Amino acid sequence: MMKIAIAACKLLRAALKKLGRGSSLPGAVALKICPGALGRLRIDCPVVAVTGSNGKTGTTELINRLALEAGLKTVCNSEGSNQIEGVAACLLGACDLSGRIDAGAVILESDERFCQYTFKELIPTATVVGNLFRDQLTRNGHSEFVAKELKKGLRPGTLPVLNADDPLVTSLGEGFQRVLSFGVSPAALSEPEDASHAYFDGAFCPRCGGRMSYRSHLFAHLGDYSCASCGFCRPAPTHEVTAIEDGAITVDGRYTIALSQRDMMHAQNLAAAFTVAVEVLGIEPERAAAILGGIELKNSMVARVSSYSALGRELTFMLCKHENSMAYNETIASILRGATPDGVSLLIIVDKLSRKYSASDMSWLWDLDLHRLGEPLVGRVVFSGGFAHDLCSRALLAGVPADRILVQPDIEKATSLILEHGRGDLFALTCFTDAPKLRESIRRLSKNGRK
Amino acid sequence: MAENKTTVRITWLYGDLMNLYGSAGNMSSLMRLLEAMGAVVELQELSVGGYSDFSGSDFIFLGSGTERRALMALEDIRRFKDQIARCLEAGGTLLATGTGSALFGRSIKGLDGGLREGLGFAAGSTEFYEKRRYGEYVMSCPLAGEPVVGCINTSSSVRWEEQPLFEVLHRTGDGPEGPEGALKGGLMLTQLQGPLLWRNPPLLEALARKLSGLPLPECRPLWLKEACSGYQRLLRQLTPPPEKAKNA
Ligand SMILES: [Zn+2]
Numbered sequence A: 001m002m003k004i005a006i007a008a009c010k011l012l013r014a015a016l017k018k019l020g021r022g023s024s025l026p027g028a029v030a031l032k033i034c035p036g037a038l039g040r041l042r043i044d045c046p047v048v049a050v051t052g053s054n055g056k057t058g059t060t061e062l063i064n065r066l067a068l069e070a071g072l073k074t075v076c077n078s079e080g081s082n083q084i085e086g087v088a089a090c091l092l093g094a095c096d097l098s099g100r101i102d103a104g105a106v107i108l109e110s111d112e113r114f115c116q117y118t119f120k121e122l123i124p125t126a127t128v129v130g131n132l133f134r135d136q137l138t139r140n141g142h143s144e145f146v147a148k149e150l151k152k153g154l155r156p157g158t159l160p161v162l163n164a165d166d167p168l169v170t171s172l173g174e175g176f177q178r179v180l181s182f183g184v185s186p187a188a189l190s191e192p193e194d195a196s197h198a199y200f201d202g203a204f205c206p207r208c209g210g211r212m213s214y215r216s217h218l219f220a221h222l223g224d225y226s227c228a229s230c231g232f233c234r235p236a237p238t239h240e241v242t243a244i245e246d247g248a249i250t251v252d253g254r255y256t257i258a259l260s261q262r263d264m265m266h267a268q269n270l271a272a273a274f275t276v277a278v279e280v281l282g283i284e285p286e287r288a289a290a291i292l293g294g295i296e297l298k299n300s301m302v303a304r305v306s307s308y309s310a311l312g313r314e315l316t317f318m319l320c321k322h323e324n325s326m327a328y329n330e331t332i333a334s335i336l337r338g339a340t341p342d343g344v345s346l347l348i349i350v351d352k353l354s355r356k357y358s359a360s361d362m363s364w365l366w367d368l369d370l371h372r373l374g375e376p377l378v379g380r381v382v383f384s385g386g387f388a389h390d391l392c393s394r395a396l397l398a399g400v401p402a403d404r405i406l407v408q409p410d411i412e413k414a415t416s417l418i419l420e421h422g423r424g425d426l427f428a429l430t431c432f433t434d435a436p437k438l439r440e441s442i443r444r445l446s447k448n449g450r451k
Numbered sequence B: 001m002a003e004n005k006t007t008v009r010i011t012w013l014y015g016d017l018m019n020l021y022g023s024a025g026n027m028s029s030l031m032r033l034l035e036a037m038g039a040v041v042e043l044q045e046l047s048v049g050g051y052s053d054f055s056g057s058d059f060i061f062l063g064s065g066t067e068r069r070a071l072m073a074l075e076d077i078r079r080f081k082d083q084i085a086r087c088l089e090a091g092g093t094l095l096a097t098g099t100g101s102a103l104f105g106r107s108i109k110g111l112d113g114g115l116r117e118g119l120g121f122a123a124g125s126t127e128f129y130e131k132r133r134y135g136e137y138v139m140s141c142p143l144a145g146e147p148v149v150g151c152i153n154t155s156s157s158v159r160w161e162e163q164p165l166f167e168v169l170h171r172t173g174d175g176p177e178g179p180e181g182a183l184k185g186g187l188m189l190t191q192l193q194g195p196l197l198w199r200n201p202p203l204l205e206a207l208a209r210k211l212s213g214l215p216l217p218e219c220r221p222l223w224l225k226e227a228c229s230g231y232q233r234l235l236r237q238l239t240p241p242p243e244k245a246k247n248a
Helices: A002-018 A025-034 A056-069 A086-096 A112-118 A143-150 A167-173 A264-279 A285-293 A326-337 A363-367 A370-374 A388-397 A411-421 A433-448 B024-036 B067-089 B100-102 B202-211 B222-238 B243-247
Strands: A048-050 A074-076 A105-109 A126-129 A159-163 A180-184 A212-219 A224-227 A240-243 A249-251 A253-259 A304-308 A314-320 A343-347 A378-383 A405-408 A425-431 B007-015 B040-044 B061-063 B093-097 B105-107 B113-119 B124-142 B150-159 B169-174 B182-184 B189-190
Touching: A002 A025, A002 A086, A025 A086, A048 A056, A048 A112, A056 A074, A056 A105, A056 A264, A056 A285, A074 A086, A086 A105, A086 A112, A112 A143, A126 A264, A143 A167, A143 B067, A159 A167, A159 A264, A180 A264, A212 A264, A240 A264, A240 B124, A249 A264, A249 A285, A253 A264, A253 A285, A253 B093, A264 A285, A264 A388, A304 A433, A314 A326, A314 A433, A326 A343, A326 A363, A326 A370, A326 A425, A343 A411, A343 B061, A363 A388, A370 A378, A370 A388, A378 A388, A378 A411, A388 A405, A388 B024, A388 B222, A411 A425, A411 A433, A425 A433, B007 B024, B007 B067, B007 B202, B024 B040, B024 B061, B024 B202, B061 B067, B061 B100, B067 B093, B067 B100, B093 B100, B100 B150, B100 B189, B124 B222, B150 B222, B202 B222
Parallel strands: A048 A105, A048 A126, A074 A105, A126 A159, A159 A180, A180 A240, A314 A425, A343 A378, A343 A425, A378 A405, B007 B040, B007 B061, B061 B093, B093 B189, B105 B124
Antiparallel strands: A212 A224, A240 A249, A249 A253, A304 A314, B105 B113, B124 B150, B124 B169, B182 B189
16 A cells, blocks of 8 residues: 555656646545555654744754755755645655655654644654744644644654743653753843733743743743742753854854844754754764855745835835734834834734634734834834724724824725835835735835836 | 722733733723723732732633633632622622633533532533634624624633523634623623723723723724724624625
8 A cells, every 4th residue: 555655646746746736635645545654654864853833944944955965865845735744745755666765864844733643653853843932823722732732743752852942842851861952042142132022921830830930031932941839941952052143143152153134033943953963963063053054044034024115115025924923023023123213114914814714813913012113213103904903903002102003904005105104114014815915015006106 | 189080990810821812902901991981990910829809899800821821820719719709799890701711610620631629600610622612703792782703712611501691693613602601790701712802892891881880981092993993894704794685
């Protein structure tokens, strides 16, 4: 059955490729034919699973590119789905008919809740868990639920590679004899993070429920935490970022990695990739650092930013994710960090949520740091999309001055409002679900505006 | 002058523990509306390990948290049982949303199978399970006189043997069916979670009037007007068109 499954997968993949379509369908079909196919693969090289709420695609890409440039042949599902069908399509497409994979490293991005199915028979050599944030709660319930589901996917035999700065992630290592960890040293922070947030998920110990204290904060609930009741605390990471400067980070006090933008999430991902490279793939640390510094990510913060011009103004579009407050909060924080004395104006569009799960959930709007739009450097704020009025009400309750806010549900009209009335540098924030509407608006405005 | 003003005493329980799904939006909008009505709001926040006598409160609120945190809150809140009873007897109002509502029933069965005694203010019990369910609703709400919109994001089943707080009019998703919540004197319990009051200005206004005895402001504050626009939009969106309109 295994051979038939592999052949079916390969044939379907080839056919779909001809049609210009990548899909997890070949994997789904193969798993129907041979449900235990993933466990029967013969893989002699390290298998690295990458999961977590934010940044797993970026970390997967970093590890894959790092392995490739270190001369390893890799198999990676970076182009396909991160659920079991996508992983099956990737692996069965890459093996020979006997089920043998000829590679130096297999790197698999996995949805947090699907690890338990994907890695049931195929036990990864190492499993990287980047972080656990509030993400798509209509689908995921909450982070503690996701952590519990994810734990089922960390089976004996895998080596957990955990983010030491995230207490919930660190708690996943309980019961394992050996755990690797990575993080950003509190000493690396020149300026402590002191902005207030709409919510804080680090107040209580994930192990005993006691009240936790933080010596320093990185962002959200990440930082240097400890629980006085049970002694649970941030472990000393296997490898950690010890300095963050303009243009570079230092790992373990001596390995320098060039960095194009100060981005804490990316620094964390680099530390994760470095740890996997050195501890799991056997790459020399100097070499790993040099290669990592040269990688321009398709999925980085920088790549999620694009600039447009229309009506004589520049508008910087920053891709966020609806129902993921971290994505918005970090983006707002980075805009304010980089603001010049001329200030900034923001257009925030929330129109369509994930239709499959939710059309109307607004709980996440209360997790947004909208109060920061009341800071002095913010000129104008335009809210748009179906949720424009809700955003406005929420921002007013958060203390944003009313004379700063414009509400325009129509996205094209809102785009023209920010271009005409925005002060300082202009930014637009929205999700990939609503991004095409923004781009189309800009395209029309720049065409009509030229005359 | 100040002594002539109406004071509304509010106690917010476990705001840092039960902080999921925008529960804070209930407090934020209620306090702002009461202030706009001319009331003086005295807010008291109480969480694990803290102590204060809040039996004289006009309103007690408890929001939604993870199942684990709800059980943590349950263990802590027992020491306040008498105070809550006195508050309700004296005509106080208590609203608990999402998992917070489970604490006030007779029992909670946890994922470990263990049965924990609840506060017992309402007849009914809750059972936590592994599966998660999510549903979006329009429900009738006698207190507000107009329907409420909201979401239930849960991994528990609740059975109340009290007068329901709401009746389900429309439902999408796989959330629980049937009558929703419990209403017993001043006790209002619902699985609807998140910023329920903020999302539903009619309910918010009805509650603010009940708590303060004051009339609504002549002109709605801007944030409330905006919340009303959002409410109207979602009410339209979540209400299926009548058959006639469909056939036309
Ligand atoms: Zn502890």
